[in-house]
Amino acid sequence: MKAIVIHAAKDLRLEDSAVEAPGPGQVEIRLATGGICGSDLHYYNHGGFGAVRLKEPMILGHEVSGHVASLGEGVSGLAVGDLVAVSPSRPCGACDYCLKGLPNHCFNMRFYGSAMPFPHIQGAFRERLVAKAAQCVKADGLSACEAAMAEPLAVTLHATRRAGEMLGKRVLVTGCGPIGTLSILAARRAGAAEIVAADLSERALGFARAVGADRTINLSEDRDGLVPFSANKGYFDVLYECSGAQPALVAGIQALRPRGDIVQLGLGGEMSLPMMAITAKELDLRGSFRFHEEFAIAVKLMQGGFIDVKPLITHTLPLADALQAFEIASDKSQSMKTQIAFS
Numbered sequence: 404m405k406a407i408v409i410h411a412a413k414d415l416r417l418e419d420s421a422v423e424a425p426g427p428g429q430v431e432i433r434l435a436t437g438g439i440c441g442s443d444l445h446y447y448n449h450g451g452f453g454a455v456r457l458k459e460p461m462i463l464g465h466e467v468s469g470h471v472a473s474l475g476e477g478v479s480g481l482a483v484g485d486l487v488a489v490s491p492s493r494p495c496g497a498c499d500y501c502l503k504g505l506p507n508h509c510f511n512m513r514f515y516g517s518a519m520p521f522p523h524i525q526g527a528f529r530e531r532l533v534a535k536a537a538q539c540v541k542a543d544g545l546s547a548c549e550a551a552m553a554e555p556l557a558v559t560l561h562a563t564r565r566a567g568e569m570l571g572k573r574v575l576v577t578g579c580g581p582i583g584t585l586s587i588l589a590a591r592r593a594g595a596a597e598i599v600a601a602d603l604s605e606r607a608l609g610f611a612r613a614v615g616a617d618r619t620i621n622l623s624e625d626r627d628g629l630v631p632f633s634a635n636k637g638y639f640d641v642l643y644e645c646s647g648a649q650p651a652l653v654a655g656i657q658a659l660r661p662r663g664d665i666v667q668l669g670l671g672g673e674m675s676l677p678m679m680a681i682t683a684k685e686l687d688l689r690g691s692f693r694f695h696e697e698f699a700i701a702v703k704l705m706q707g708g709f710i711d712v713k714p715l716i717t718h719t720l721p722l723a724d725a726l727q728a729f730e731i732a733s734d735k736s737q738s739m740k741t742q743i744a745f746s
């Protein structure tokens with residue numbers, strides 16, 4: 404079977420990889436769809452991000468769905484042929500954080516396709532994947548492409564939980580890539596009354612409108628587009644900062660009303676912040692990282708028709724064209740979410 408392996412920046416290879424047999428509690432999955440995520444693109448374009456660098460070849464990918472091909476011993480609730488979304492979150496279940504109900508902070512997390520630990524955690528972009536049955540969420544009623552969106556959607560559901568009460572809130576989303584646009588869907592589903600989205604790209608803002616933003620602001624055309632919202636100490640209750648760019652966070656802080664909440668999702672590295680404004684407006688600054696139980700919720704919300712991710716899937720390429728898929732995904736003027744069809 405083939406796997407998509409990154410060796411170094413711009414050195415991506417389709418390689419043969421051994422087929423494993425599912426052990427007790429595991430299932431073998433014939434992969435159907437794999438979505439290319441920002442972190443995959445960092446490995447592909449730069450060989451890593453920040454201090455995280457590739458030190459050995461690694462199979463990429465963590466946004467996947469597929470069909471159950473065989474069952475290991477003792478697996479119930481799944482049958483051969485079932486379409487499943489596979490959660491890449493694999494906490495140990497035994498460390499202090501897992502036991503405290505914070506599995507996304509697990510000390511021994513084995514999240515697919517991550518070069519954070521060494522040896523690296525191999526990813527899920529392979530024709531056959533053996534996973535724990537507990538990672539698999541049945542996705543009947545969804546397409547394999549939708550099911551592969553459960554992971555990024557779960558990221559934004561977790562962020563929405565971090566944001567707290569959402570009913571009736573005025574929300575600002577800065578950065579309208581896949582995470583920003585999915586945040587719009589998640590915030591609306593949670594009861595946001597008004598959602599304004601800001602980005603530097605008109606094309607990205609088109610997607611924001613397509614998924615329900617009430618208003619969009621193009622900050623490349625109108626640098627001061629958020630300034631009017633800072634009158635009377637600010638307008639928005641909640642900021643989803645999805646760009647990781649300091650100017651967006653600073654402008655967002657000015658546009659938040661006193662006691663507003665900042666949820667930081669964008670991974671932009673070190674930033675300096677207007678602490679005086681955060682202090683004087685009594686803002687809450689919250690990080691949001693990955694997810695756990697929100698993965699199954701993401702599948703349920705899509706199955707129920709409560710969240711429609713289809714407008715965000717712009718490209719699906721066959722496995723043989725994986726390299727081209729990574730190039731397209733890297734070009735934000737073309738791609739919102741690019742996926743690879745494994746079967």
Ligand SMILES: [Zn+2]
Nearest residue numbers: 440466554555
């Ligand atoms: Zn992802």
Ligand SMILES: [Zn+2]
Nearest residue numbers: 495498501509
């Ligand atoms: Zn743990």
